[in-house]
Amino acid sequence: MIRTLIVDDVPLARDKLRHLLAVHADIDIRGEAADVEQARHLLQHQTVDLLLLDIQMPGQDGMQLAQRLPAPAPLVIFTTAHARHAVDSYALGAVDYLLKPLDGMRLALALERVRRQLVQPPPSTPQPLCIRNGAGIEYIPVGDIDYIDNAGHYACVHVGRQVHLLRESIGRLAQQLAPAGFLQVQRAVIVNLARVRSLQHRRNGDATLLLLDGTALPLSRSHRDAFDQAIAQRG
Structure with missing residues (x-):
């Protein structure tokens, strides 16, 4: 059973959520809250797997609650009338x-994501990237990699200020590193999602990703849906 808390200041909105959730036999509604203060009180006294969380409410908003959830933190599905917080929510x-x-079909898809995350096995430790150089082989822990781009026939593996050259295709590296949280964001760029700090919109659906060290990387619109989904699934 998925222990669920509904947080919304509008009683009719909470009623509709209960109605839409009634067809999902594995959803166990443990309580409702009309504001962030009530939600925090309920979270202190019981374990919850899922928050269905409105954003604009009296007092503090839902984003502030999501930023300071008690451990173990529940998964969050935002339910709101305003689209402007979407990128921040995925971050x-x-x-x-x-x-x-709310649409019942769209909610069902979101709940399926919740189910997948709740049963997801712990990730295995990824193998280091082996890079041959003149003196032998260097083993680079994949968690240390910021991003990878290419130069001619070589992939450039960026680790802080160091750049390691690897004779491998971007496409093959993207497949190899995907289980470790890497994603192809341009035809010739792979990024470690754990290094992404923010997203800035550009024209025509393109965007720029800013990494923790200030590096700016392009995110093409053809890879935008995959990026949004990957960020949403990180939890």
């Missing part, structure tokens, strides 16, 4: 961002 690890009026 917080939200499973999904649903716009009101």
Whole structure:
């Protein structure tokens, strides 16, 4: 059973959520809250697997609650009438961002994501990247890699200020490193999602990713859906 807490200041909105959730036999509604203070009180006294969380409420908003969830933190699906917080919500690890009026089919897809995350096995330790050089082989822990781009026939593996050259295709590296949290964001760029700090919109659906060290990387619109989904699934 998925222990669920509904947080919304509008009684009719909470009623609709209960109605939409009634068809999901594995959803166990443990309580409701009309504001962040009530939600925090309920979270202190019981374990919850999932928050269905509105954003604009009296007092503190839902984003502030999501930023300071008690451990173990529940998964979060935002339910709101406003689209402007979507990118920030995924940066917080939200499973999904649903716009009101809520649609039963769209909610069902979000709940399926929740189920997958709750049963997800712990990730195995990724093998280091082996890079041959003149003196032998260097083993680079994949968690230390910021991003990878290419130069001619070589992949450039960026680790802080160091750049290691590897004769391998970007496509093959993207497949190899995907289980470790890497994603192809341009035809010739792979990024470690754990290094992404923020996203800035550009024209025509393209965007720029800013990494923790200030590096700016392009995110093409053809890879945008995959990026949004990967960020949402990180949790």
